[in-house]
Amino acid sequence: MRFLLKPGWIALTLVVAAFAFACYYLLAPWQFHRSDQRDGDNAALTRAVATAxxxxxxxxxxxxxxxxxxxxxxxxxxxxxxxxxxxxxxxxxxxxxxxxxxxxxxxxxxxxxxxxxxxxxxxxxxxxxxxxxxxxxxxxxxxxxxxxxxxxxxxxxxxxxxxxxxxxxxxxxxxxxxxxxxxxxxxxxLPAQPGVLTAVPLPPPDPNPSYSYAWQWLIFGLMAIGAWIYFARLEYRREHGLEPRPRDDQDPRDAADGSHWDARASSSATEEKLADRYGRR
Incomplete structure (x- = not known):
């Protein structure tokens, strides 16, 4: 896997590692913390209305x-x-x-x-x-x-x-x-208190999308790692000749297993068949 030592692959690996680290250790925990904070605010508002x-x-x-x-x-x-x-x-x-x-x-x-x-x-x-x-x-x-x-x-x-x-x-x-x-x-x-002007209303409960955002960041980090693995595997197969030619480059006479049609081998095989048929050998 020498291709991993190429400058382009080194840069790509560092970017993917940094992005995944940020997703799992910075962005997702931050959103989980915001979710807990918003849940606490919503609970406090609920208590405010219900408590004398x-x-x-x-x-x-x-x-x-x-x-x-x-x-x-x-x-x-x-x-x-x-x-x-x-x-x-x-x-x-x-x-x-x-x-x-x-x-x-x-x-x-x-x-x-x-x-x-x-x-x-x-x-x-x-x-x-x-x-x-x-x-x-x-x-x-x-x-x-x-x-x-x-x-x-x-x-x-x-x-x-x-x-x-x-x-x-x-x-x-x-x-x-x-x-x-x-x-x-x-x-x-509260309204109707001595000295009140127009009482500031309670804020509505926060819908709190932070929990969903946290999971999105976790998924994004996983997708980045998965994409790196996919392209690394693809490059490895190409490097070792395991990857078939693109469909535009394939010959209809290629074998089903992806091996290429060899014109010289095919011509020799045809000549041998003709020689056997007409008794030339």
Whole structure:
């Protein structure tokens, strides 16, 4: 199998090996991980709808970062809004339309300050914001979904339409922009809560095609290896004269086993037959 040492075959072998490695050790595991993550998100959404609200302090310790296990849990918080720390999260898409979510700190009766997502407002055709009603000034008890921080955005905060605005629902970023320190995470209000605008709807369950994508990558890797074996076998047979000529090069007088018709041998055999028939030998 000396042909495997040719530059073209060495390059092909390396490409196939790299592709198969990527399929089995990078791409397929990545999709399996995404599948598990999406299944977890779907399960959390299901629990959010089915579980009754509980005081936030029962699922998240004061000042602690909420864990993945409490994402989307329904919680209640009692306290007073602090509108001086209000910040908008811009460039959101809600039900297919551009919007901004209104984040307002709420000082709880337990001494903790929690960020509350009061809902969203839609921008007009020119991107301008409508007037935003202020939250009630009294002590309120609100219910909502416990959400996790999205992470610090790469773009800086800005002031537009008289409102401080950021590009991600991240408690630390909003606290730095609004000047009111809050605990990690935020509470996304349910409809009909004190201070709510238009409540952000729950996202639909993810159809989760990642599991199928993972198996596709595994199959692609297997196909690449199978194709390499097929062409290597074909080259080996050609190198050792085991591969019959292409059909266009075949003579109709060739034998059924693929051996070629030999004109000289056929002519000699014919002469011998004629000599036997007419007694010339």
């Amino acid at each position: 609200p509980v005081p936030r302090g029962e699922v998240v310790a004061p000042g602690a970062t909420p864990g993945e296990d409490v994402a989307w849990r329904q919680v209640t918080v009692t306290g007073t809004y602090r509108p001086e720390g209000e910040v908008l999260v811009r460039l959101r898409s809600i039900e297919g339309h551009p919007a901004s979510e209104v984040m307002t700190p709420l000082a709880t009766t337990t001494g903790e300050t929690v960020l509350v997502d009061r809902g969203y407002v839609r921008t007009d055709d020119r991107g301008a914001l409508p007037p935003i009603p202020p939250p009630p000034p009294r002590v309120v008890t609100v219910s909502g979904y416990q959400r996790l921080d999205e992470g610090a955005p790469s773009r800086p905060a800005l002031v537009a339409d008289g409102q401080r605005q950021v590009y991600a629902a991240d408690a630390a970023t909003i606290a730095a922009t609004g000047g009111v320190a809050t605990s990690p995470g935020y509470v996304q209000l």
